Amino acid sequence: MTITQAIDPKHLLNDLEVPQIGPGYDVPGSVVRYRDAFNQTLRDELNRDPDVFIMGEDISGGFDRETKEPLDAWGGPFAATKGLVQDFGPERIRDAPISEAGFVGAAVGAALTGLRPVVDLMYFDFVTVAYDQLLSNAAKSRYMFGGQTKVPLTLFARSGGGTGHAAQHSESFYSMLAHIPGLKVAVPSDPYTVRGLLAAAIRDDDPVFLVNDKKLINMEGFAPEEPFVLPLGKGRYLRHGEDVTLIGMSYTSVVCKQAADALHEEGISAEVVDMLSLSPFDEDIILESVSKTNRVVIVDEDTPRASMASEFAAIIADKAFDYLDAPVKRVTGPHTPVPYNKGLETAFMPQPDDVVGTVKRMLGIE
């Protein structure tokens, strides 16, 4: 059976490692890798809607010199499109040259004329090459043309450190995208949520950028077998607690969960909020949690200045001010590019210990 109605993830206490029972889970499913859930969802959406097509570099993995047939030699970047060209053909799995600005622009043009393009930008960093098309055309067309059109475009790419790809292949600057009016940004944190949010993004009539942290791609977790959508703009609880709220997004939701587990060992009860979307974002779940715990730590791998961590802190300082018992703390990447050396790269990324330490200082412990 297909889950037709959108599941509200707010009511899910989904542990990141093992399958769960609970609302939205009374469905057949299994433990799968994030990358496989992603691939399956692309397949589902291609099957569901003939106007959906995918465009990106090497997504069909080369072509045979003689037969001119696509080879799917790579399964596409991070195996996202593995096996798709065989079933859907090169028109729907359109391999593109290294022209990010050009093919993102072409995708906007296709979206403006009735298709639903899905663009694989490979590494998140490359969005800067296509930045003008994203900001000036994709995000603004509906508004500047007075609402007479829409841009049902989905983009995705891999963010974050942890793989030794260094400064130009490890960015997490999704805050810059969330800053842009007209664009939506989703940051799933496990197989279950990427399945629901990627489907939501592709079915959404606005441009949506879905960010995949590299550190999630080989992680496993429960995902329903049948296609379903999670609403954009809704966060969820990964754990309930009393003493402090930990807010995570993308991979830092995993970090928050691990920190909460460690804090639990020490008798500190942390509530973990997984934002799942950055634009729109779930203001209610933040305020609900913070007004209960009265303390908050926002954890973000993105660099700190004018970041989503800043935004959530600002929202809290405005709307939950009367509930706060302690300064609003952020645990973020440093204001530096991402270094190559593994030790430095690890130090760049927020670790559970950093969160634990911040919480303890906040509570005046040790």
Place this chain on the structure above:
Amino acid sequence: MTITQAIDPKHLLNDLEVPQIGPGYDVPGSVVRYRDAFNQTLRDELNRDPDVFIMGEDISGGFDRETKEPLDAWGGPFAATKGLVQDFGPERIRDAPISEAGFVGAAVGAALTGLRPVVDLMYFDFVTVAYDQLLSNAAKSRYMFGGQTKVPLTLFARSGGGTGHAAQHSESFYSMLAHIPGLKVAVPSDPYTVRGLLAAAIRDDDPVFLVNDKKLINMEGFAPEEPFVLPLGKGRYLRHGEDVTLIGMSYTSVVCKQAADALHEEGISAEVVDMLSLSPFDEDIILESVSKTNRVVIVDEDTPRASMASEFAAIIADKAFDYLDAPVKRVTGPHTPVPYNKGLETAFMPQPDDVVGTVKRMLGIE
């Protein structure tokens, strides 16, 4: 006499309209237009350092068909480079084709090899076309190459609404630039500060983006005759007050000043902080003022999400938490592109009345 030492603007109570006496002002000067102070500063720096050159579209205003001589027909965008090509020649006032990515990249290459390029990007919006060169090369070169080089590059462009240029010529997204590690961002607010900050930017060894709000360009104010520098990363007080702190940047500093004047009429004493730089920024002046007034409103024409208004709010919610008597408020542009219609465009931009209203609600007045 030349002011050799950098003036710390923090100690200046510079009224935006009329000249002032005070520290830093005991020097010959006069009331000039922002655009003329800007042009004079470019001239000073070109005279001071033979490695400084300017690059941009139409900055030498066309070329005669027969003589091939530059014509300076326009004085450059917003008259910034008026008269310069006549005195410094086309090699130092280098007119560029419409290739923002290409010539910003070339400027980075020139900076890496010993020159000090100054790039006029015309409208701030066009930075998106050159975004990758700015973020991946200009901002990261020093770091990813282990500190063996530097990028003494200056860029400037015109931001903001108010001229009916609509969605693609009215951006104020300097928060996205301030987010980028390796890049510096300055936001002068009058002839005096643009003179000091543009000189500082050009003499600085790091890439600096100086944002000119269109609404400032024809404003008048006092500026010293002699070249001088204001330190990057220092804010200043535009007015001292007791009841609330108004934080402005670029043109919103003018808005804050006007709001403070209006509040004064009603017996409310507002302190106005003019940030002048966004990266680095003056955390001390923010904390100093807020810990005194215990209330703060941050005013920013940029759209709200993950903005500099968010960043300052986050800093305050963390480091001035114990001094706060009221929620931290932001007065910003809406999360929309900039509309064309004058009435809508005016409603987009934060107005003094919006600030006054926010302050009164904060103080529980009417």
Place this chain on the structure above:
Amino acid sequence: MTKQKLRWMYETMYRIRRFEETMLEQTFRGNAMGVTHPSDGQEAVPTGICAHLTERDWIGSTHRGHGHCIAKGLDTKAMMAEIMGRYTGQCKGKGGSMHIADFSKGMLGANAIVGASVPLAVGAALTAKYRGAESDSIGVAFFGDGATSQGIVHESMNLAAIWDLPVIFACENNQYAEATPAWYAVSTDDISARADSYGIPGVQVDGMDVFAVYEAAAEAVQRARAGEGPTLLELRTYRYHGHFHADDPKKYRRSDEEEEYRERDCIRRFEQVVISQQHMNEDELCGVRDMIETEMQEAVEFALNSPMPPIEELYSDVYVEYSNPVQGLR
């Protein structure tokens, strides 16, 4: 060419000419809300090309887009109203002169970022190809000589070429980008020859002669509809006015140059041809001109009498659906 087509071409060129003149007059009276970029002098280009297009074909346009809009069949009332920022405008007054669009007419919008609309036409052609037999639509990208320096134009041509897309790259070479002459900024004096870089046909056309444009476009359109891929047309033309309403071109163009082109004015030449070849007579031409005069007066009145958009419009059309408020924090 049918008489009807001839009449349409005259009507279209004259409508563009008079629209620009009228729009300028209104701009100087302070009735336009922002900057405007007139295209008078270049009328033959959009006219000769759009003469082959239907509403199912798509065009991408530029900051100098009024001519493209009119040739693609947009309503001059709604255009004038948009330029005056009125609620009845093509974009409810939210876009203005640089963003006039009409998707119902296959007009993808004027675009204020030089070069940025070129890939949109490529994307429209991608949709047409994707639809296969269902669709014989094509895309046309209008762009200037200055835009050829934008990398995205190169990328767009390469994409269209390798994907065999039904798109026409129409480079309106009016020889200036703002004050900068093409001889300074463009590293070739034959832009059409750049087509060789993409293995597609490139044709240089007298953009002051609507018949020449019509001929060249006929072939390019036929190729596109036949699935034979893109064509690059370089249309050599001239803008009579300055770069934008308040610009004085005399500061950077020699007057003999302007006169030389006015000599070859596309409208006058058209009149001479159709009269000498007796396709149309002076009365018919005069009838068209009178009709257009009335239309322009009506457009101005319509615009001037139209309401401004309500303040709520500031917050609408950002998204189809969005769960956070988009209002500014105040």
Place this chain on the structure above:
Amino acid sequence: MTKQKLRWMYETMYRIRRFEETMLEQTFRGNAMGVTHPSDGQEAVPTGICAHLTERDWIGSTHRGHGHCIAKGLDTKAMMAEIMGRYTGQCKGKGGSMHIADFSKGMLGANAIVGASVPLAVGAALTAKYRGAESDSIGVAFFGDGATSQGIVHESMNLAAIWDLPVIFACENNQYAEATPAWYAVSTDDISARADSYGIPGVQVDGMDVFAVYEAAAEAVQRARAGEGPTLLELRTYRYHGHFHADDPKKYRRSDEEEEYRERDCIRRFEQVVISQQHMNEDELCGVRDMIETEMQEAVEFALNSPMPPIEELYSDVYVEYSNPVQGLR
């Protein structure tokens, strides 16, 4: 060609070959900290071009930059150490394989954004021209066939052409961009002919023959130094290995193709020529090879025995000077 130069070319090609092989071996042993892109097979290109350059000349490089670095005179110890993320590395271990740079040698850095280093070489040429008589430096931009689809490469060529800059555009056409063949992604089978679009000379060269590369480069360098502007060289070459260390090219390249190129291996061909023409004898060649073997062993030992950068390095080199802390908020 002087014997010394011949020896340098052999040494350089062989050093690149062995560096890539050694580096790969270390990568597979888990000693490299990230992804590496070997250039074995393409040695003749950087060698034949850099043979004409001095430390005062500047080169821009790519993700596949080891060969460019070595040909430009970088120290293989510091390179190996960088790949292993060590403090003694060329960039203190902060850049890695994709960001090796040495400004003291005129090497502007490997760059991991395809196409992004091309304008840097143009900028270096701008500096050279700006310095006038003081400088006879030139810039060389190395980039691949895949990079030709990036708009910035087009923009860079146009800028260099209109400004007459002393720069060489060296397109290493190894016929693949990752798994994508150039015949699919590039809309021409003669990239060198794109030079016509910019009114500059374009030459297609057998990139497997270091003498052919040397010849073609000689002319381009001479033109640049003489102030006659840029040249586009298309160097047809082949990478023996996959796109990156873990990539198996057999999945997207036919083996006969690879063999065909290995037949024409640049090092073997060089050996045949110099021996048959009696410029060098087997002993001399052997001596060079032995020297390089030792150098590689030393490079690996040096790297493996070098310390990791201290944690403080995470926070240094972001700016020359900055008044806010750059530490993360923790």
